Amino acid sequence: MILLKLISWPYARKHLLRATLTTVGIVLGVAVFVGIHLANGSVLAAFNRTVDRIAGKAQLQITAGEPGFDEEVLERVQALPEVGVAVPAIEAPVETGLKGQGNLLILGVDMTGDRSLRDYDLEGEGEQEEVVEDPLVFLAQPDSLIVTREFASRNGLRIDSRLSLGTMEGPRQFTVRGIMRSEGLGAAFGGNLAVMDIYAAQKVFGRGRRFDRIDVAAAEGVSIADCRRAIQAALGPGFQIEPPSSRGKQFESLLRVYSMLMNVNSLFALFIGVFLIYNSFAIAVTQRRPEIGILRALGATRGQIRALFLGEGALAGLFGSIAGVLAGIVMARVLAGYTTSVMQGVYGVSESAREIEASPGLIAAALAMGMAASLVGAFLPARNAARVDPVQALQKGKYQVLTAGENRARRIAAALLAAGALTPLLFTRSRPAFYMGYVMMALCALLLTPTLALWLARLFRPLLRWIRPVEGALAADSLLQAPRRTSATVAAVMLSLALVIGLAGLARAGYAAIQEWLDTTLNPDLYVSASSNLVTRSYHFPDSMTSELRALEGVEEIQRVRSSRILFRGGVVMLVSLEMESIARRTPRRRPVAGDLAAMHRLAAQGKAVIISESLAQLQNLRMGDILEVAAPRGLLRLPVAGILRDYSDQQGSIFLDRSVYLRWWNDSSADIFRIYLKPGVRAEDLKARILERFAGQRRLFVLLNHEVREYILRLTDQWFGMSYIQLAVAVLVAVLGIVNTLTVSIADRRRELGILRAVGGLAAQIRGTIWMEALAIGLISLALGLGLGAVNLLYDIEMARRDFAGMTLDYRYPFGMALALVPILLGAAWVSALAPAETAVRGSLTEALEYE
Amino acid sequence: MSNAPRYIRPPRLFLALLLALSAWAQDPRRIVEESQRRTRSGSQMYEGDLQVVDARRRVSQKRWRYRRMGSYGDSKALLRFTAPPDVKGVALLVVNHPDRASDQWMWTPAIGRDRRIALQDRSTRFFGTDFSFEDLEERDVDQFDFTLLGAETIDGALCWKIESRPRKKSQYTSSHLWIRQDNYVPARLDNFIKDEVVRRLFYRQVERIQEIWTARELDMTDLRRNSRTILRLEKVRYNVPLQEEEFTVQALRREQ
Known part of the structure; x- marks a missing residue:
């Protein structure tokens, strides 16, 4: 604790901006994790509340999928002695035509029996007051509607007000004959709910003599399980008899693909976070090497030094995670919009989560995740710091070299990991084995990064020299002399680029597959649909x-x-x-x-x-x-x-x-x-x-031309794959942060060398050029490795899409367009990252730089 | 008694007979049974005028035509609304069974279809009136336990006051029924939930129509809602010839 206060805090304060930027990865990872779980959880909780409200006292719901079933089923259910109450229902989202009001969910019920299951909590003066002024008129007139107080006040509706709704026969006028209080049933779907007579609803929505479901309460003294068994025996296996809560589970299963994709993104961000932490701590160890040497000389044990850096990592993780949780709560509001739109697609009416509810469990998990990621990132630098030899600490540059033995060990481990990664891809359908293989592939790439970066630095040296003979050679040599310094940044950028390439490739292949499907299957000249988007199936x-x-x-x-x-x-x-x-x-x-x-x-x-x-x-x-x-x-x-x-x-x-x-x-x-x-x-x-x-x-009908349908589907596809642009932005951010950090270390390491250069007549422009070239070299190496690893990652992504996400078998199509676009983007980012460090190198004190001499 | 002069002592046999008769007359179940027997007819027709006065003193009015065939426990009834225009043509067919709950169908001409009313909660109000569906059911004496509470005068007529407690599930805990001693016509009915009177029904304008004592006005008050429903029976006729075919779902749809 004393070491943290005396050693770490002053250093962090001096490099506050870097310390803050270091935690960005953790913040992002935790934020995405918290955001997606909060958004899904909150919308799901709101939806479940709505299901409860609509279900009322129903203990079971009988369904047979969206097509519903014949009316006669109701009599068979009502005749069962195990059944206390059985009432039919129809649900249909309709367009209101009212500005900004969206759809209204019409709940068609049989009012003669339904009130024994659902509490309509109608508006009125007394507890028992009815404001369906005349229930007989309500049943007799097919235009009767009960709306919620909230909907009524938003739209200035009163009893006997007229409201236009889209029906099977086009827009029709309905009469408000009752107003529900905005509690209980009236609070479902944010008040966008109306009740009408089920038989009128059948006519209005073209449902024939069919019901969507039957809500059931067991007879007195009969258990729900017995009631369910009796109904199943009476109706046969064609019907689902489930508690109302199962609807929430079905919705959850629809969100599965989206949740998985977002979780992958969250892990991706955390992965990047680990590297940023690693990178930053590696810099810190580099910069504080003399300090560590002195501490060790004064008697600090290796354990104390390790604990010092791990403590710093834990603190960074804690602050990053706290910021991530806060950002996640904000993000959840945005992401909830998507979840809501999924619901809109499925149920026709959106249930927005009014309150984003963060459970203590989720927050604890997010904090633990962020801290664990941070500790993982800090582990290697902490271990290295603990191993600092006070004598070696004075031999500048020596510690950045990889030994031949270390290189060999890495290559052997990488080969083993590569074999482990390929096995599940080729020989097994097991999901855990596949994902294990995916992780092994990433680890293999990470282990090989220093060696490959070194090779590539050698390879690019002539090119850099050709561009700028002096600056190019100096920059390349700097990378060759200190592969450890560069490899963390290269690895981070490589990983993010690989993910971008994977996703872009997936998008390209998906797009091509959908295009082919459109060409070969969706070939009618016209579509006549009951809904404007070909998806809603209420009419x-x-x-x-x-x-x-x-x-x-x-x-x-x-x-x-x-x-x-x-x-x-x-x-x-x-x-x-x-x-x-x-x-x-x-x-x-x-x-x-x-x-x-x-x-x-x-x-x-x-x-x-x-x-x-x-x-x-x-x-x-x-x-x-x-x-x-x-x-x-x-x-x-x-x-x-x-x-x-x-x-x-x-x-x-x-x-x-x-x-x-x-x-x-x-x-x-x-x-x-x-x-x-x-x-x-x-x-x-x-x-x-x-x-x-x-x-x-x-x-009510919509006539769509073939090209309109194609455009609509491709637009939806674009939206789905739009996420790759977000990943691209993250990749660029990672590249910038990583390169800034690496160059900062490089300049710190080479202060003496740069000072001598200036002392012997090196121009500021040449110094600046050297730093820029070094940045460009890092960018080039990262690009080469990232685009290469992207090719492998795409293989896994396609397999993932086939096995888990959408069951799609996609052709392998490398996204050359995206790869080409990444070249100027990343090199530009590298150059921008080099601007500030280069100026620091140029403007630094020559006396300080040559102090050692 | 033993010291009374012998001549004023009633003969032992007469006394026994009187006691037996009195006991028979005082048996509350018999009283209710007799009351039901006296209103029994093979069929009935009337035109009803229904007035509902809600808690805010707003009045709504409806008219219907009513026909019944058969009697207690084994009857069919058809009720068709004739006014106001927005409910005109709506009809209700009730088929009562002696051993189980009645079957009911409703016809709504504006939707153009009939529906079966599966009444699972008999406490539901009958289409916005103060009668519940249970209140309109025919009461089988075997389904209740009766206790004679004494005698009271209602609208100047001496009545037996009888308590009935349902043996089967009911919304009510108990009911108090006043039956006129002179003609066995019910005069008043109080329905209790626990110890609270929740609905009160008065039978008024009792007339003898075709030898059957008939209350021409039924006045029901829902004491919790503070609303009142008055049903007036006009053009009452008993034992008119009616056909079975008039009481089918097809007839429900056919007739307007």
Whole structure:
């Protein structure tokens, strides 16, 4: 403690800026970790509260995926003696058309029985006062709506106010016939919730005689488990009977990919943090070598010196982690926006976390993580400091040299690690082994960095000399004489560049794959969709609309598509019903991942098989011929996999089956999208106009041209891969910080040498040039290693995308464009980093520099 | 008694008979049973006028046509609203069973479909009135335990005051029922939750229609909500010929 106060504190105070910058990596890593977990946790907590509010006293919910099920199921459930209350519900997000209000979640319920499960907490004077002024009118009039107090006050609504909502038949006027208090159910989705009669909702949203789910409370004296067993026995395996909280788990599984990606980013930032700490401490040990020598001469033990530096590391980690936690809380608010948008995509209505709630456990974990990273970074410099020989400390420059023995040991360890890294990539599907291999690959690269940096410095020496004969040679020699000094910076920059290359390569390959999918599969001339974004599935078209569309002039062929999310093996997947025969005819260029394209479509069209997306096959470990068991309201549908196709419509994977099978097992004839092919010579714009005119005022529909859909999908893809730009920024920041640190040490080490140069007539411009060249050399070496390691990293990233993220098999495409762009960016960053140290070298006191002489 | 002159002593047999008759008449279950027997008819029709006065003294009015076929425990009833316009045509079909809860369907013409009302909580208010669905059910005497509490006068008529306690699950803990001693017509009903009266019903304007004593006005007050519902029965007719087909879900949809 005394050493920390007397030795460390004055040094830190003198180099406050560097000390602060050193902790940036820790701050970033901890901030991203805290931010993503807080954001996800808070939105999830808010969502779970909402689920609770909507579920009311329901102990179980009966569902059969998004398609819902026939009304008759309700009577079967209500007839069970184990069931106390069973009430149906429909949920549908609708556009309000009110500025800034977003979507409104319509909860369709049967008000005659529902109040025994849900507390509507209606506004009124007394406790028992009803403000659905007349429940009979509410039920009798299909335009009746109960809104929340919050929504009503935001929009100036009162009882009998009119509100326009998007329905299956286009915008329709609704009447506010009740106002809920902004508590309980009324607080769900931030007040953007309205209740209407379920039978009216069926009509308005084109749901036919179907319910989305049934909320159940067990009969008195019956346990929830018994109630659940009885319902499952009565309804069969086609239905999911789960507590309401399971909806939160489904949402969590949808966030999995995003959370994983963010966790990788957080680890990446921490990794960089470790290197910054290492780099900074290595500088500190270098600069304080005489001080350490004196301390050792005065009797300080090796342990005390080690403890001193580790203590400094722990303190830096603590401060960095605290700052990271604070930054993470701020970051969480931004990241919560993304989580919210995922929810918007899934549920149609966004649940924003009003309060970011940080749990003590999370904060403790973040602090521990930051401190551990910092200690890891400080470990080697601390060990080196402890080993300082007071005599060697006076031999300037000697300690930066790598011994031949050390080099050999590193190479052997690196070779072993490389073998360990390749094994899981080639021979096993085990997830832990794969990630272990990934870490081994990084460690191998780190161990080889000093040797490779040395080789490259030798290689670049002629080039540097050619550019500037004197300054170039001096700069190259400086690197050759002190590989240890440079290697930490090179390693940090190399790692960040490798990550950038990996992500950019992933983006490029993903982009190309999606482009191919768009070209071969999404080829209709027009799409008629019930939602503007082709994703929301609250509105469905009745089957009768097919003939109405077919009757329009210019239509050659129509394919009906019905997509819905269903539960499959505990996760959520997309079930897509298609007219297989027509699809096979229209998409002949598709490259199957497995199976014969014509045969798989023929079998699927005959109702004898299903086709699955590659992502589903990867994520669920499914192969050709495997029997898929899909829960449907009519029972357990068992069909073999006849083909595997690339499809990017859903990250969790898709099951494609023929429309006839879907009709038989789900008894649902509706469609979400009509894919329309035109007769030759017909302009898509003309047919679009005809469709809009034909259904104006009758149906809510959106007609999208092929290029509009393509643009929309590519825009979404861009957003998804936009994260690589953030990583690029971090990589540049790391490069700048690392190079500044390295050059500072270099100048400190070479003060005498630079002083002599100046004394013998070296010009300021030459000194400056030497430093710049050294920076550029570090930049070049880092670039060469980073771009090389990036090539290996991309291999792992592609494998990661295939195994864990999205089940996508992507072609290996090195991102040459990004690699080329990185050259000027990084060299520019290196030069900028050299500006201040170079000025320090030029303006430093000559007397001080030559003091030793 | 033993010192009384022999001539004023009632004959032993007569005394025994009187005691037996009195005991029979004082059996509260029998009183309720008799009350129900006297209002029994093969069918009933009336036009109802319903007035709900809420806590803020706002009045809403509705009219309906009512038809019933069969009697206690085994009847079918159809109620169709005729006014105001926004509920006109809404209809309710109730099929009562002797051994289980009634089946109910509702027809809402604006949506164009019928729905089954699965009444899982009988305490639910009947479409915004002060009657709960349970209040409108036919009461089977076997489902209650009765105690005679004494006699009281209601609107000038001497009544038996009987306490009933439900044997099955009910929203009410107990009820107090006043039955007129002169014609066995119910005069008042107080429903209790624990010791608190929560709903009070008065049977008024009692008239003899086709030999059946009929209360033409039912006045229900919800004492917790401080609201009141008055149902007036007009054009009451009993034992009119009605067809089974008139009490089906199809008929519910058909008739307007």
